[in-house]
Amino acid sequence: xxxxxxxxxxxxxxxxxxxxxxxxxxxxxxxxxxxxxxxxxxxxxxxxxxxxxxxxxxxxxxxxxxxxxxxxxxxxxxxxxxxxxxxxxxxxxxxxxxxxxxxxxxxxxxxxxxxxxxxxxxxxxxxxxxxxxxxxxxxxxxxxxxxxxxxxxxxxxxxxxxxxxxxxxxxxxxxxxxxxxxxxxxxxxxxxxxxxxxxxxxxxxxxxxxxxxxxxxxxxxxxxxxxxxxxxxxxxxxxxxxxxxxxxxxxxxxxxxxxxxxxxxxxxxxx
Numbered sequence: 001x002x003x004x005x006x007x008x009x010x011x012x013x014x015x016x017x018x019x020x021x022x023x024x025x026x027x028x029x030x031x032x033x034x035x036x037x038x039x040x041x042x043x044x045x046x047x048x049x050x051x052x053x054x055x056x057x058x059x060x061x062x063x064x065x066x067x068x069x070x071x072x073x074x075x076x077x078x079x080x081x082x083x084x085x086x087x088x089x090x091x092x093x094x095x096x097x098x099x100x101x102x103x104x105x106x107x108x109x110x111x112x113x114x115x116x117x118x119x120x121x122x123x124x125x126x127x128x129x130x131x132x133x134x135x136x137x138x139x140x141x142x143x144x145x146x147x148x149x150x151x152x153x154x155x156x157x158x159x160x161x162x163x164x165x166x167x168x169x170x171x172x173x174x175x176x177x178x179x180x181x182x183x184x185x186x187x188x189x190x191x192x193x194x195x196x197x198x199x200x201x202x203x204x205x206x207x208x209x210x211x212x213x214x215x216x217x218x219x220x221x222x223x224x225x226x227x228x229x230x231x232x233x234x235x236x237x238x239x240x241x242x243x244x245x246x247x248x249x250x251x252x253x254x255x256x257x258x259x260x261x262x263x264x265x266x267x268x269x270x271x
Contacts, residue, residue: 001165002065003028003046004073006085010057013037013044017053029165030062031089060084062091064163073163081156083164090166093133093157100132100201102233102264109166113139116197118267119227121145124194127221129181130209132157134167136197137174147173149193153180182208188221196222199231203244210248215255222270228257231265 009026016024016039025034028046038045043052054063054070062083063070074082079096086092088107093100101108112135119126121143128136131152140148150170152158155178161167170176177184196218200209208214218228230252232245249259249266257268 001029001163003051004030004163004165005054005057005063005070006030007057007059007061008085010054013039013053017041027089030085030091032165073160075156075159077156079156081154081160083160090135091133091164093160095154095201098202098205101135108133109135109138112136114263115229115231115265116140116143118229118262119195119197121195125149125192127188127193127196129185129196129198130200131161131176132199133164134161134176136199137176138166138168140197141168141173145173148175149188150174150176151179151181151184152176153178182206182214185214185217185221190220191223192221194223194226196226196228198228202233203242210244210251212251212254215251215257219255219257219270224270226270228252228268228270229265230268234264 009028012024012026022039024037024039026037027034035046043050051065061072062085064073072082074080081093081095083091083093086103086107090107090109092103092108102111116136116139121140122145124145125147126140126145126149128140128148128150131137131150137148137150158178168174198218200206203210222228230248232248245261245266249261252259252266252268256271258271259266259268
């Protein structure tokens with residue numbers, strides 16, 4: 001993978017140049033590791049290859065090297081989708097300006113760890129309904145899950161994953177399918193998974209993933225006493241007019257789950 005630049009790293013390079021220093025240690029993979037870069041007046045060198053300084057480096061963009069130039073990690077197909085840096089290193093992503101992962105108080109990667117721990121992944125077959133950048137799946141692999149069945153419907157999100165050093169590779173225990181879980185879930189056998197992680201887009205974008213029909217399917221494929229964590233976020237019901245967490249919990253109970261509101265989601269256990 002080529003270098004990934006954020007404004008913070010670019011400023012490190014420029015600061016080193018201004019100080020007339022010849023080398024700087026920085027991260028070119030969003031804080032996964034540190035590397036040494038040689039700094040010169042017109043260019044900088046990494047792993048034997050020369051790169052230019054950017055004319056403009058925006059705060060909320062990540063740049064990758066493609067076709068001889070640095071370009072934002074962003075695409076516009078049906079929506080504008082982009083990788084967005086965070087202060088912790090692991091990035092979030094946005095679709096049409098809507099942030100898809102929590103980053104206000106915690107790294108999205110560490111936030112995923114906490115949520116995966118709720119379903120106790122060790123030795124389990126896990127359904128990851130909306131794969132996103134793959135942070136749930138990464139922690140399931142780390143937690144020694146037997147198998148992770150991950151689905152993601154947006155090919156542009158998979159493209160982001162291919163450039164994100166924090167996203168796991170689809171290998172070993174992890175199977176990643178390009179497809180809509182709302183459709184694919186009907187193909188999964190009854191009682192075929194031990195736990196489920198459900199992190200859908202907000203209700204207004206993907207209401208079908210909050211429906212009673214879909215929750216009934218989740219209950220069907222999950223083994224008895226299996227755990228489900230459902231991310232809901234914490235929408236302000238005074239402004240949204242809805243109490244999404246409690247609506248979700250009510251539907252899950254109708255599907256046969258015992259539920260508990262926890263953090264920014266619902267933890268459920270199939271009865």
